Amino acid sequence: MSQPSSYKVLVPADELHQFVESLFLKGGFAPAHAADAANVLMYASRRGVDTHGIRNVLPIYFRQLEAGQLNVAPNFHIEHETPVSARANGDSGLGLAAGCWGMRLAMQKARQSGIGMVSMHNSYHYGAAGYYPWLAVQEELIGISMTGRIYAGGAEYGVPPTFGAKAMFSTNPLSISFPTQNEPPYVFDMATSVVPFNRITMMRDAGQSIPPGWGVTADGSPSTDPGEVAQVLPLGGNREQGGHKGYGLATMVTVLCNLLSGGWAGLYDNDPQAFEGFKLPNDGHFFAAFRVDLFRPLAEFKEGMDAMIRALHASPKLSGHDRIYVAGEIEHETEIQRLHDGIPVTETVFDNFVELAERYDVALPW
Amino acid sequence: MSQPSSYKVLVPADELHQFVESLFLKGGFAPAHAADAANVLMYASRRGVDTHGIRNVLPIYFRQLEAGQLNVAPNFHIEHETPVSARANGDSGLGLAAGCWGMRLAMQKARQSGIGMVSMHNSYHYGAAGYYPWLAVQEELIGISMTGRIYAGGAEYGVPPTFGAKAMFSTNPLSISFPTQNEPPYVFDMATSVVPFNRITMMRDAGQSIPPGWGVTADGSPSTDPGEVAQVLPLGGNREQGGHKGYGLATMVTVLCNLLSGGWAGLYDNDPQAFEGFKLPNDGHFFAAFRVDLFRPLAEFKEGMDAMIRALHASPKLSGHDRIYVAGEIEHETEIQRLHDGIPVTETVFDNFVELAERYDVALPW
Secondary structure, rough: OOOOOOEEEEHHHHHHHHHHHHHHOOOOOOHHEEEHHHHHHHHHHHOOOOHOOOHHHHHEEEHHHHHOOOOOOOEEEEEEOOOOOEEEOOOOHHHHHHHHHHHHHHHHHHHHOEEEEEEEEEEEOOOOOOOOHHHHHOOOOOEEEEEOOOOEEEEOOOOOOOOOEOOOOOOEEEEEEEEEOOOEEEEEEEEEEEOHHHHHHHHHHHHHHOOOOOEOOOOOOEEOOOOOEEEEEEEEHHHHHHHOOOHHHHHHHHHHHHOOOOOOOOEEEOOOOOHHOOOOOOEEEEEEEEEEEOOHHHHHHHHHHHHHHHHHHHHOOOOOOOOOOOOHHHHHHHHHHHHOOOOOHHHHHHHHHHHHHHHHOOOOOO | OOOOOOEEEEEEHHHHHHHHHHHHHOOOOOOOHHHHHHHHHHHHHHHOHHHOOOHHHHHHHHHHHHHHOOOOOOEEEEEEEOEEEEEEOOOOHHHHHHHHHHHHHHHHHHHHOOEEEEEEEEEEOOOOOOOOHHHHHHHOOOEEEEEEEEEEEEEEEEEOOOEEEEEOOOOOOOOEEOHHHHHHOOEEEEOEEOHHHHHHHHHHHHHOOOOOOOOOOOOEEEOOOOOOOOEEOOOOOOOOOOOHHHHHHHHHHHHHHHOOOOOOOOOOOOOOHHHOOOOOOEEEEEEEEEHHHHOHHHHHHHHHHHHHHHHHHHEEEOOOOOOOOOOOHHHHHHHHHHHHOOEEEEEEHHHHHHHHHHHHHOOOOO
C-alpha cells in the first residue's frame, strides 16, 4: 500500500466521510448514491489505499460530473437475469453507486441460490475493486469483483498487450475476499498491471521517479519519469519475466466485464474494421458472491483460513524482513491507525477540497 | 510455450497417444482412467506445452505409481453437493483422471443449473491446468480450473510468499477458457509463479541457464543455475515489481482448491502449531463451468470474442515484433504443426519410454 510521503493535515475519518458525502449530495446525486460513493472512497482512504480514495473526488468524479459525462440520476437496471446471474446496465451513472448496486444484486442472488454473478456495462470508475468483495465478506460470503475497459482502437494511456506498442486495456483490477474467524478478513485486490496508473500520477505529483520496469512512454520506450510514462506494463513486465500472464489476466477481466455484458454487439459480419465499432467505451464490472457452505461448513472454513494465515505468518523470513503479510492485513492495521490518528490529506487534495467546498457550498472538515 | 531445444525423434500423435494410453492400462489403471490420462498428457504435447505433457509420464506419474503413492483403483466421490456445487474426494487417485471426473461434474451442473463449481481434495498432479477449461469450451461453456498445494510447514521446492525464505506453495496454476466463433478457443493457462517448476527442470536437463528473476536457491539467494534453484518466485518477482500479486493469486488458488475442499479441518483450538496438523498433503483442484447465456446470447458473445481478438491482433506492435498473440493461439498453431510433423520426443523422454515399454510390455511407437 502506498502511504503519502507527506501530507498537509490529518482529518478525523467521520468528519471527512461526512464532507465527501455532502459534496456528492450537493453535486446533485441521490442521497443513497452519495452515501455509497462516500463509503467506497472512505474505505480506501481509511485503509491506506490512497490511489483509490478521496484523492480522486475532483480529478475523476467531479471532473466527469462537471463535464456532463455522468448521468446524475441513473436508473441502474437488469437487462437479463437467471437465479444465479444478471446482465446489468449502469445507465452512464456514477460507478461508485453502480458498483454497490451490482454487488448487492450478486449478494442477494448468492443468499437465494448459493451463487450470484453480475456483469454490468455502461458504468464509470468504481473506485477500489476491493470494496465490493469486502461488502460480501461482511455477510460471510466469498466475494469477487473486477472492473475492465478495453480500447478497441488503442488509447494514449493504459496497458499494452505483450509485444504491443499501444495501450489496449485499462489496468483492469480483480479482487477476491474470504471470510476468516479471528484474523482480519482476507481481501486481495490487484491491478493486472505492475502498478495501478494512479500510483504513477501520485508519484509524479510528489516529484518522485518511478522504478524501472513499471512503464513505458507513448512510443513504447522504457522510462522512470512519471510525467513521461503513458503505458503501464502488464503484471510480470516483459515476456521473459511473465508479462504475458498479466496480459492474459487483463484480457480475462475484460471478457467478464465488457464482453459478457454486451461488448461488440451486432458488429461482426466479416468487417475487418469491426473493432472500430466497439460500443462499450465506458467501464464494465463483474461481481460474484457465493456461500462457503456450498462446499463445507462456514465455521470450519473460517478456522482453516485462520490456520493458513498463521502458517504463512510463521514461515521463515528473508533476511532484512521480520514479517510475512497476507492480503488485507496491512490495510486492516492502517485502518486502525487512521481511525485513531485521522486520514492524511495531501496538499493537492487539500486544495481540491477547498475549491469544491466553495463551489458546492459545503463546510470544510478542518 | 517452450519448444524442446532439441529432440531425438518425431512420433505421429496417434501412435504416441496409443502408446501412452497402453502404458497407463498396463500400469493397472482402469480403461477409462488410462484414456483420460492419455487425453490430458497428449493435449499438452500436441500443443507445445511440453512442461506438462508426455515428459512427465515417468518422473511424475509412474514414479508415484511404482512408489505405491497412488491408489490405482480410486473411487472418486462427492462428499457434499448442491445444484451448483460439490466438494469432492479424489481418493488418492491419479490426478489426470480425477481432474477429468471433477471437470465433467462441474460441466454437468452448468448444463442443469447454469453454473457448476467443484472443489476437490485428496488428488494428485492433474497435468496442464488448461486441459479442463478446454474440455468445457468444446461444449461452448466458459471453463475454469486451478490446482493448488500448500506446504503448511514449508517445503524444499516451490514458491515462497513475498518476504519469505521457504516455499509455502506449489506453483498453483489457474486457467480459464472462453468460446469463440472462427478464432481458436481462448484458453489462458498460467502458473501463478514466474514460470512453472518443470520449465526449470527442463532447462536443467538441456544444460541451459535460466534468466535472472525467476528463482532463488534453498536459502533464498538469487541464482541462474537451474540445478541450484529450489524456489520459483511468485509472478511479478520481487515486491517492487508486484510479486505480492503473484503471491496473492497463489493464495487464492490454494483457498479455492485446498481450503474450500476441507483443509485444516478440525485443527483449530488456539493451538499456535495448528498448521503442523494440516491434513491435505496432496493436490487440491477447483473446477468451474458456466453458460454464456446466463448473461447474453452465445452467438453474440462468440462474435464479440472474435472482434476483440481481431482488435488485439491489429494493434500497433513494438519494433522487432510483427505479431500480437492471444492466449491459446500459439498452442493452436503448434497443434496443427505437430499433428502434421509428429510430436518431438527428447532424448530423456525417449530413454524413459524405452524403459517403461520394456517393464510394462508395451510396443514402442517408433
